[in-house]
Amino acid sequence: MSMINLDLDAPVDTPLGRGIKHIGIGKYGSKPLPDDLLAECRAALADPASHPLQRGAFLGALLAKGPTPAEMALEEVIGKGAFSHPTFFINKVCPDLPVGMHPIATKLVRGHNLQVSEAHQLGDYLFGDDNCETFRGLAASIMRVRHETNEEYLGLMRAAESTFSPGFGPISCADRPLVQLAEPFDGVENSYLITPLLGQFFQKRGYGAISMVGRSGGPKFTLNALDLCMHLGCQFLQSNHELDTPLDRYGWVLDQKALSPALNRWVDRRRTIIKRPFLATLEKVLNPCHAQILVTSVFHITYQMKMAELALMAGFDAAIVMKRGLEGSLAPSTSRASGILCAVRTHRGHLFYQHFEADSPTFASFRTESDQQYDHPLATDNARLVQQFMAEGFSADADFDNRVRLAQAIYGRGLDWIEGQLRPQPVD
Structure with a gap:
C-alpha cells in the first residue's frame, strides 16, 4: 500500500479542492473556472506538494467536461499539447503508472467507455497497492463526470468482489431468503x-x-x-x-x-x-x-x-x-x-x-x-x-x-x- 496520506484535513479548502467542486459536477452541469480560481489551480498543478489524488481528480474532471479556451492555459503546466495527446498526457501526469495500464488510461483520457474486462482490470488497479494515486483520482473523476456505463460497473463490481474478506465467499448459510x-x-x-x-x-x-x-x-x-x-x-x-x-x-x-x-x-x-x-x-x-x-x-x-x-x-x-x-x-x-x-x-x-x-x-x-x-x-x-x-x-x-x-x-x-x-x- 502506498505511504501517501490518502485523507486531507480540509480537502475543500485547497485550490484544487475548490476547482473539483466547481467543475466536477457532471457532464450536464459543469461550469468554467473563474479567472482567480483558474490562476490558483494553475499554481497548485505546478506545485509538487499538491495532493496527487486531487491533482488527478481535478484534471480528470477538466478533461471530461472539456476545457474552455481560458482553461487550456493549464496545459502549459503539463506540457504543450498534453490535452490533445493522451499518451503524452499520461506519461507526464502519471509517470509511475505501470505500462500495462496505459491503454486503459489512454482510453479514459480520450473519453471512451471501457469494456467489462477493461473495467475489471481498472478496478483491480484501483483497489490494489500500486503507488499512482494521481491515476486513481483521474480515473474515478473521468468516469463520474461523464457517467459510468453498466458495463463499467459490472467490471468494477467483479474487481470489488475479489477484495472481499474470506468469510464472504460463494456460500450462504442463511435458512431463509x-x-x-x-x-x-x-x-x-x-x-x-x-x-x-x-x-x-x-x-x-x-x-x-x-x-x-x-x-x-x-x-x-x-x-x-x-x-x-x-x-x-x-x-x-x-x-x-x-x-x-x-x-x-x-x-x-x-x-x-x-x-x-x-x-x-x-x-x-x-x-x-x-x-x-x-x-x-x-x-x-x-x-x-x-x-x-x-x-x-x-x-x-x-x-x-x-x-x-x-x-x-x-x-x-x-x-x-x-x-x-x-x-x-x-x-x-x-x-x-x-x-x-x-x-x-x-x-x-x-x-x-x-x-x-x-x-x-x-x-x-x-x-x-x-x-x-x-x-x-x-x-x-x-x-x-x-x-x-x-x-x-x-x-x-x-x-x-x-x-x-x-x-x-x-x-x-x-x-x-x-x-x-x-x-x-x-x-x-
Missing part, C-alpha cells in the same frame, strides 16, 4: 434514519434482513446508518457462516470495513477527491451475502432505473429502489413525490418493472404539507426513537412515526408485487 438494505453511506444532516425499523419490517415478512453500512466518504458527515447501528448495539456480521443463526429485531449489519479492507481504504480517498465517485453507487449493490432482494435508494431520480439494473447484474432476483427519500435515504418524504421502483427477474428469466408512487390515493393518509427538519440530528436521539417505536409501535415524535408507517405501507406494497412475480407459475 435475505433482503439487503443499503442507502448512501454518507447518511443525513437534517433528518432521522429508519433503516433498523425497515429491517424489523422485512424480518416480520419472513426474510432475513442485512443492513450494509460503512464510514461516510462525504459530502455529509453528521449521521449515517453505521452510527445509528452502533448506538443500537446491533449485531455486526463477520462471516456468511453466521447467517444460519436468525436474529430478532434489526437483523444483521455488515460494516464495509469487515467486508473489504480495500473498499474501506477508498473512504479516505473519496473524502480527498470530494465528489462522489463510482463507489457511492457500487457499494450499495454489492451482494456478498447472496441476498434475494435489494432495498436501496437514489438521490438523483435518473439513477433509479440504473440502480435496479445494477442490482440484477449483482445477482439479486429483485430490487426496490426509493426515489426522493429524505436526503436520498430509505425514509420516504411525506410531502414530496417519493416513490419506489420495483424490478424483478422471474424464474423464466423475464424482467418486469413496476412503480408505486407515495402521492397516490392509496397513501393519502400519510401526506403532510412539509417534512420535519432536524438541525444536526444525533445518533443517540435517532436510536431512542427507533427503540421506542420498536417497543411501543410509536415514539415521542409524530413525524417520525408517520414516516415509518408510510415506509412500511409502500415497501410492503412493493414486496407484495415482487413476491407475486417471483412465485412459480403453473405450467400450461
Whole structure:
C-alpha cells in the first residue's frame, strides 16, 4: 500500500479542492473556472506538494467536461499539447503508472467507455497497492463526470468482489431468503434514519434482513446508518457462516470495513477527491451475502432505473429502489413525490418493472404539507426513537412515526408485487 496520506484535513479548502467542486459536477452541469480560481489551480498543478489524488481528480474532471479556451492555459503546466495527446498526457501526469495500464488510461483520457474486462482490470488497479494515486483520482473523476456505463460497473463490481474478506465467499448459510438494505453511506444532516425499523419490517415478512453500512466518504458527515447501528448495539456480521443463526429485531449489519479492507481504504480517498465517485453507487449493490432482494435508494431520480439494473447484474432476483427519500435515504418524504421502483427477474428469466408512487390515493393518509427538519440530528436521539417505536409501535415524535408507517405501507406494497412475480407459475 502506498505511504501517501490518502485523507486531507480540509480537502475543500485547497485550490484544487475548490476547482473539483466547481467543475466536477457532471457532464450536464459543469461550469468554467473563474479567472482567480483558474490562476490558483494553475499554481497548485505546478506545485509538487499538491495532493496527487486531487491533482488527478481535478484534471480528470477538466478533461471530461472539456476545457474552455481560458482553461487550456493549464496545459502549459503539463506540457504543450498534453490535452490533445493522451499518451503524452499520461506519461507526464502519471509517470509511475505501470505500462500495462496505459491503454486503459489512454482510453479514459480520450473519453471512451471501457469494456467489462477493461473495467475489471481498472478496478483491480484501483483497489490494489500500486503507488499512482494521481491515476486513481483521474480515473474515478473521468468516469463520474461523464457517467459510468453498466458495463463499467459490472467490471468494477467483479474487481470489488475479489477484495472481499474470506468469510464472504460463494456460500450462504442463511435458512431463509435475505433482503439487503443499503442507502448512501454518507447518511443525513437534517433528518432521522429508519433503516433498523425497515429491517424489523422485512424480518416480520419472513426474510432475513442485512443492513450494509460503512464510514461516510462525504459530502455529509453528521449521521449515517453505521452510527445509528452502533448506538443500537446491533449485531455486526463477520462471516456468511453466521447467517444460519436468525436474529430478532434489526437483523444483521455488515460494516464495509469487515467486508473489504480495500473498499474501506477508498473512504479516505473519496473524502480527498470530494465528489462522489463510482463507489457511492457500487457499494450499495454489492451482494456478498447472496441476498434475494435489494432495498436501496437514489438521490438523483435518473439513477433509479440504473440502480435496479445494477442490482440484477449483482445477482439479486429483485430490487426496490426509493426515489426522493429524505436526503436520498430509505425514509420516504411525506410531502414530496417519493416513490419506489420495483424490478424483478422471474424464474423464466423475464424482467418486469413496476412503480408505486407515495402521492397516490392509496397513501393519502400519510401526506403532510412539509417534512420535519432536524438541525444536526444525533445518533443517540435517532436510536431512542427507533427503540421506542420498536417497543411501543410509536415514539415521542409524530413525524417520525408517520414516516415509518408510510415506509412500511409502500415497501410492503412493493414486496407484495415482487413476491407475486417471483412465485412459480403453473405450467400450461
